[in-house]
Amino acid sequence: MTQQTTARYTWGGDEFLFVEIAEGMSLEANFISNSIANALEARDLAGIVDICPANASLLVRFDPDILPWQELEQVVHVLEDEVRASTNKVLETRIIEIPVWYNDPYTNETGARFREGYHQRPEGNDLDFAAEVNGLADAEEFIKRHHESPWLVSMVGFVAGLPFLFQLVEREKQLEVPKYLSPRTDTPALTVGYGGCFSCVYSVRGAGGYQMFGIAAAPIFDPSQALEDFADFMIFFKPGDIVKFKPVDEAEYRRIRAEVEAGTFRYRQTPIDFHLQTALADPDGYTLSLLEALNGI
Structure with missing residues (x-):
């Protein structure tokens, strides 16, 4: 299965952002999911309720009254680009x-x-x-x-x-x-x-x-x-x-x-x-x- 070069972003109501890294499980897709989750947690954005990395995806629950959806999507896009562009992919x-x-x-x-x-x-x-x-x-x-x-x-x-x-x-x-x-x-x-x-x-x-x-x-x-x-x-x-x-x-x-x-x-x-x-x-x-x-x- 060909690895997606960019994630697919979809919304669940007005409180959930779903980020699909790939359609199938792979070590690379899971690494990207976990790395984005860790980086997003480190940002400590006000309004983030929960961050749930999965096999090849990521679910973020947030409070739209505190964190506008546009801002959240922009931040996650930036983190995804940073993770994919990194030449030293290391997970602590x-x-x-x-x-x-x-x-x-x-x-x-x-x-x-x-x-x-x-x-x-x-x-x-x-x-x-x-x-x-x-x-x-x-x-x-x-x-x-x-x-x-x-x-x-x-x-x-x-x-x-x-x-x-x-x-x-x-x-x-x-x-x-x-x-x-x-x-x-x-x-x-x-x-x-x-x-x-x-x-x-x-x-x-x-x-x-x-x-x-x-x-x-x-x-x-x-x-x-x-x-x-x-x-x-x-x-x-x-x-x-x-x-x-x-x-x-x-x-x-x-x-x-x-x-x-x-x-x-x-x-x-x-x-x-x-x-x-x-x-x-x-x-x-x-x-x-x-x-x-x-x-x-």
């Missing part, structure tokens, strides 16, 4: 390790309840199906492919705190898995799921249509803000975060859950500068450098 972000118990009994039990009439493959579980559609030998090979490369949080939404995760590998190496034929009415909280080209972590228990591969050990949404990682905000992930899944066994999962209950758990994370051009030019080499930054903590 962080890389985070997310412990996951793959092939766990909770998601497997849920999946078993929703095979007939909901799923493409009545036999086996979601991991078996994902391995099959990706031409892999078995579930273990799929798990390895899922956790060995980092992922970009392209947007946060659907339910509070749920991250959409885009695999940072060459396009032809990306895993792809179709969603359930019909959405489930139940998904365990912290389920690691997959639909299309996106992985995710379900922040709360509820309905869902993504394939289920495991369960994360620590919360990503904490309304009580009891854990130190949530001191600033009840939602953990931010667009632009880099995620590295770490497979854990049941004993390690239980140990982390005990730390969460005691209020002592902290995510392993470190700040990094994400260089778009380097990531596009040498995906494998850049992936190694990201993982080295996390391993160096």
